[in-house]
Amino acid sequence: MAAHRVVVVGAGFGGLAVARGLARAPGIEVLVVDRTNYHLFQPLLYQVATAGLEPADIAYPARGIARRLRTARFRSAEVLGVDWDARTLRVAHGAPIPFDSLVLATGAATATFGVPGAAEHAFGLKRLDDAVALRSHLLRQFEMADADPRLIDQGALTVVVVGGGPTGTEMAGALTELFRNVLARDFPRLDIARSRVVLVEMAPEVLNGFHPSLRASARRELVRKGVELALGRSVAEVDADGVRLDDGRELPARTVLWAAGVRAVAPETGLPLARAGRIAVDPDLAVPGHPGVWAIGDVAGAVDGDGTPLPQLAPVAIQGGTHVARQILRRRAGLAGEPFTYVDRGTMATIGRRAAVAQLPLGIRLTGTLAWLAWLGLHLVQLIGFRNRLSVLLNWAWNYLTWDRAARIIVDVEDPRPEPGIGDRARSEASGP
């Protein structure tokens, strides 16, 4: 009998959890398909953007992962759509990929919700090339301001971070540290006191979803680090010169980071969508009307017991992937499906050196150095591969002890996009080399 062929679209946290859950399962073969050839450890993407880590530290070759899971293979391909009758995936190059079971784990991309100019002028931070482009862009602004300090008035040293969730908060903290601790020494003739990091958040506090005491702690840390907060404010418009807030205030800024939302990204499936482009799923994460098809993680419109959409976080994707792997095995064993229940084991966000907030089970809340150490440890063990853990640990130790950032190099010297925006890159976020 031919093996049951499970195709997983997406090599993120969710997709890999499916592959792991099915490793060594007899009679099953898993093919993981992704647009890129690596698993991206997105939680540390902001450290690549701020020159603290190198791309290869947080991007693990997907084939290296598949190799170690006996039943799994990997293929780098851009998935264009699904042919439901033939049960195949249409891909940009090569023959259609047949599947017996299909798991959609394609994640999410930056969403600008139609804010004028945001898609054209703001940077996103969901992909590895986003981070590398942002790093080069930021360093280039400092070089240009050094050559012509009048550019500072035009916002060359100003970054507006839109969105006070974990990504926005972590970026804002990391940016002030990069500017004040590292670039201040690199650019002795620049008045670094004139650099600005402005964090715009619609809610009255940053880190929505955290306990009020942690939100207040995070806010105080950000202010202490020199981040300017525009709380209770939103961005009305972005253009090449900066942003205009909803209260009419204009902020000249050469760099705008959009961390205020994501939308699900899926190939053309014709499937009914829930909110924000997420694929509607049954309580067991199965796609209704398509036996053997599942959706997990950011792309899945899963809800909790109250009908509230589950958050678009790595742990939801990982638990969903593990759940779906189990359901595939149960179905093959003739057992009934089980509903998916997300267990919240806590969330964390770091603001900078020895500054973080952590919200753990049993009402445990940490701030400051303790939360920061917990954050460091958790992220280190979650990284894939001993070599990447060692490299990240060494880079962190080096950065911490020397206040240096080795990766502050401008690599895309011939980037043809002088002002890269999200809009022109969000077209094919699903998969393909």
Next chain:
Amino acid sequence: MAAHRVVVVGAGFGGLAVARGLARAPGIEVLVVDRTNYHLFQPLLYQVATAGLEPADIAYPARGIARRLRTARFRSAEVLGVDWDARTLRVAHGAPIPFDSLVLATGAATATFGVPGAAEHAFGLKRLDDAVALRSHLLRQFEMADADPRLIDQGALTVVVVGGGPTGTEMAGALTELFRNVLARDFPRLDIARSRVVLVEMAPEVLNGFHPSLRASARRELVRKGVELALGRSVAEVDADGVRLDDGRELPARTVLWAAGVRAVAPETGLPLARAGRIAVDPDLAVPGHPGVWAIGDVAGAVDGDGTPLPQLAPVAIQGGTHVARQILRRRAGLAGEPFTYVDRGTMATIGRRAAVAQLPLGIRLTGTLAWLAWLGLHLVQLIGFRNRLSVLLNWAWNYLTWDRAARIIVDVEDPRPEPGIGDRARSEASGP
């Protein structure tokens, strides 16, 4: 009295040697200008191209170097030309840069000598983005061949390396190791035995300039590693499908690396040029007719006692830089100039794991493991910065012990150049962000 202002164009080996030679010299201030914002350790560029090292391992932030040399500053700028009357440099952005002394150390770029199609279809390997583009391109060929093995017939797994000097030899050896040791495990369904690395060299042996016994040893090592040698042959034409040799033989190849020559790269100076675009210099490396102007390294047309042009190698640039720094100090002290004498302390080339050749003074010649260890040690100590040395050492140890390459990630997923060539990028090789 205002400080004597020395402007050095180029942050390569030569330019940095000038800055080091003038560090702590009273009454002198040094400005190093470069197109990029880093010093590139070119001898290890081929390891970035073959996924053994990360870009930040061999690119050291130039401002970090300048910071440690008390009298030096750095500026990232594209130098367009020189205004000799005003004694200023024209730059792409910002005000002209005035100088009292000027050192041209702009190096060399890939030269294809008019071979049809080479500039359009071949990769060079002189810049960091060359290496990253080549790495992504190579990995993408394997992904594509995995999806459609018919592409192997079209040369998807074939690399033609043109030029059997150190760069070509090192690349050829590193490529077969990458294919056979690393990618063979990543792509279990691909017939890696069908991958080919062909090294084309006009001379009857590789490594021109090395002792005949070392050249023979290098050839044997290459063959043992599976490199196909086309010695005594040259490339007549390159196109999108591969190369045609001068004997009419066609090699289908999706990847062609041009390592068969360089040409000097200089801003528009109007200065008389020697061979291959190199700036004519006096025996003391001064540019004739322009007091206080010097040229060093690959861009300088310096000759030895016999009138033979000096080789375009890092040690020549370093010694030239040290020499010019000394001459600048001597002139200020009213002392006469000294002629530049290049002292050849030996050359090395590595072919792969425990395989290298080294030609040292006193007729000492090493091959095999000993030469390889000497090569590793020499390159480690020459790298700038403890962190980069540590990172390279760890990567080497990891790669050696695990036969793994952590950096085998395709990062330029949206590289708009499907078949990047040298031609469209060789326009402004001089300097500028």
